[in-house]
Amino acid sequence: MRKILVTLLFLIFGTSAFADCNIKSGSINILANDFPALRTFVETSKQCKGNAEFKVTHSSEHNKIAVPALTANPSEFSARIAANSSIVPLMNQDLIRPLDDLVKKYGKGIQDSQLITIDGKVMAVAFMANTQHLYYREDILKDMGIAVPKTYEEVVAASEKIRASGKMQHPYAAAYKAGWNLAEEFVNMFIGHGGEFFKSGSAEPNINNAKGVATLNMLKKLSELSNPDYLTHDSEAIKVEWESGNVALMTLWASRSGTLLDDEGDPNITKATKLAGPATVGGGNIPAATLWWDGFTLAKNRSDADADATFRALAHAASNKKMVADAADQAVWLVEGFVPGPKSIGVIEAVKMKAKPYPMLPQMGLMHGALGSEIVEFLQGKESAEQALKDVEAAYISKAKEQGFL
């Protein structure tokens, strides 16, 4: 009996000794968004914390905390899990440190394609990719004899057909919540129309044109096919709509597919839920979607020892073949050894179709903010598309002037 116990103890300590990366000291504190893949990632890095102190904050309000928390010296967090858009304010304020030395020292196993380099310096290490793409109900489309839509025009036609049949009143859903979400849908659709947000080489806005009007008109058509409360629906709300069987076509983040296809909820709906690539729009050939990466950055205002410990723990996860194999259905991992499964179709199709990444520009956040509040009145039918776009540009210009971009 005692022998068994000793062996067991040995095994436990043996394995944990194997998992940790021999970090002797330092303190690790991570700020991250809150969705399953990021939780898995942070948990994996925790296995390797060794003697370091380890804390994590998962919050969907991460954007609001990040800049103030990293501006403090020493900063509250030693690492921030960021994405294309959220790395920009950190870069603008000079709050994150270059990782070249750390990558050289501890970055064995991280692939070159994971490194986000800006002006030749590694500023972040990406570990997963994300995009918004189409989800459809196979059973409904089959019943109605509708082919899987490839363009938003087909999405509109299919939704109208489903509505006319009386099967569903609001067959389409997308996260149109006023603010960040709605602006993100505009960004996708505008890029799908081949639009450029700024006049080349400057921060002058460039959305009040035919492409902008076409974008707004398409958003409006889609919103009319959605639940009338669409302006209050974020990704979580439309996920609930989908799981209640009220929706047959939906544009949603790839990172949410895991929770849509899990065992919770009506098994018939889960079984009929299928994924497709993002749709194109207006005869364009690139998808009306943006590609996103999620990666980690390290705070500048934190001791080198903490940065060291944090990097080693996070690099352990960012190169972990076991994690990507175990959690293959949670995300499209950019880590070596990832074998894409059926839940990764959206992102892989988007990359194949040459979707553009979300623009990593210093003034893009201001444009995104202006879009989120100024196009609402157009969707409510209170304003013309031209007026709405004029308002967006004017709101953006005032903010950009205050911020010193114009």
Place this chain on the structure above:
Amino acid sequence: MPNKTFFWFFLPTGLAMILFIGLPIISTGIQSFYAQHDQIVKEVKKCDPFGCTVSIVVDNEETSKIREAKPLGKFNGFGTYTDRNHLAVEEIKKFWNETESFGAFIDQVTNLPFYKALIFTLTYCLFVTPNVLLLGFIIALSLNAVARKIRGPLIFGTILPMIVTPLVGSLVLFWMIDSQGIIGANIQNLMNDPYLSLKSSKTLTWITIIIYGIWHHSPFAFVVFYAALQTVPQEPVEAAIIDGASRFQRIKHIVLPHIYPVVTFVALISLMDNFRVFEPIIGFSAEGSAQSLSWLIYDNLVNEEVILFGSAAATSIMTIVGIAILLAPVLIRTWKEFRIAR
């Protein structure tokens, strides 16, 4: 109280007020006159898992030099106050010259973010404050008339809306008015319109928020009025009854004049609170249809990835000015009465 005693009595409060209210307001005021330095950008190569592009970034070395020299930013005077996102002086001049009818001019002006928010804020104040006073007074009167035995539980039930955290209260109502919630679905049935949504229509959202505001604030007015009612002297009331005064006459000629200073107090506090309306907008996710001045400040500070301190500070100062203007008539009146009383 002798002036000296009063001074020592007031000193700790006064110091705390200067420290936690006075100084921050001054600092906000100073901040509102500054804008960020001109951003120095450079073109660099950016590579991510999806490929490389050449685009711009902020040149941190150059920027930090300027920032160290002038940490407050670029002096902007009233620039932030007059820009399009605030008072929009230029735009209003332009609309005045360009529009043909007064209606079209008003349409254009109310499309500007600051005026849009101001109109919602004022509408909210104008509807909520009188209704809160009226409802609070009626509840206080009725509760004052019921038997003492059941008064306790009734009072507790009445102040419940105030005990419930504003955000939770508004969220509960938000779910009830969802197009599949109990109120939303019933209204759809009643109106026979499956596309009717309380949340997507601007007017209906405003009405919902105003009703919520009245529901939430009435208990405060009620509690204060109820306390004041306990101090109404019984002799004149009894005399009035003997003289054959009706209930309404008694309230109008005896009760109301007696508690008048309390009414002024509740009106002041209510106006101030309502002018800063904020939580219900977040709770109802009503940003799209209803924006208040406080919400604008919040939006500038947290909703965007770039924080606009100058804008937020300017809106804060204008909110303070707005409250001062709103309260001025009541304050002047109180002051006059105070002088007559002396």
